[in-house]
Amino acid sequence: MSGARFIGLIAATDLQSLASWRAVGWDLCAAAADRWWLRVPQDDEAVFMKLPLAGRWHEDADGLMTRLGKRVPEQTAPATGWVPLATLLPVGPPRRGAVAMPPVPVAWSLEADDADRPAEALMCRWPDFMAWALAAFAPRLECLSFARCDDDRVFVTGHPLPPVRGQGYHRAGRLWLPGGHRLPSHVWPELLEERLRLGTSRFALLHPDGSHEEMAEENFVRASRAAVRLTEGDPVSFETP
Secondary structure, eight states: OOSSEEEEEEEGGGGGGGGGGTTTTOEEEEEETTEEEEEEEGGGHHHHTTSOOSEEEEEOTTOEEEETTOSSOOEEOOSSOOEEHHHHSOOOOOOTTOOOOOOOOOOOOOEEOOSOOOOSEEEEEHHHHHHHHHHSOHHHHTTEEEEEBTTSEEEEEESSOOSOSEEEEEEETTEEEETTEEOOTTOOHHHHHHHHTOTTTEEEEEOTTSOEEEEEGGGOEEOOHHHHHHHTTOOBOOBOO
């Protein structure tokens, strides 16, 4: 390859995530015992930005590497040692009689997000929400829905949210993400929804460590003082797969 390119740093444990692109002319070079440099043509920028990389650089025609978002080169790309991706991830026939192998899972967790995203939902303690709701005016409650969990948490959606201490969440499809966090660029909401088998009637509540809980849409009720009183003795469980 020649001209401007992209270079990324990928963990050896994540190399299998590149298998779909073994035939497009990408190159790898050993960076350490557990990390590899990945070189990608500039035309593949859209795919490059979604890969599980520990760092991303732009490489100019002289081999100088500038971290994306920066202006000053910080190092020079390795001059030798590059091998085609297809060499390290060859395609071969399966062993006779071998069982089908599932795709190799790639671990991930939510990333910190500096974007100022408005909260669209609130997770708080049930006693705090109940005390506020029983004292609030009816029109103030009508714009809210809630689902109470049997561990004394309650998840509230709507606008404006109640002025109760708790964790704010923003929504991506059928996924709820805690405030200050986002999905990694290589994790697409649509694919994650499919992987979790949420269908059209369930939501996933994501946590920063990559774990999640699931909620059924039918567990949400329109907020009112009567609904709060009835729910006091009838909580539901958020499911942890």
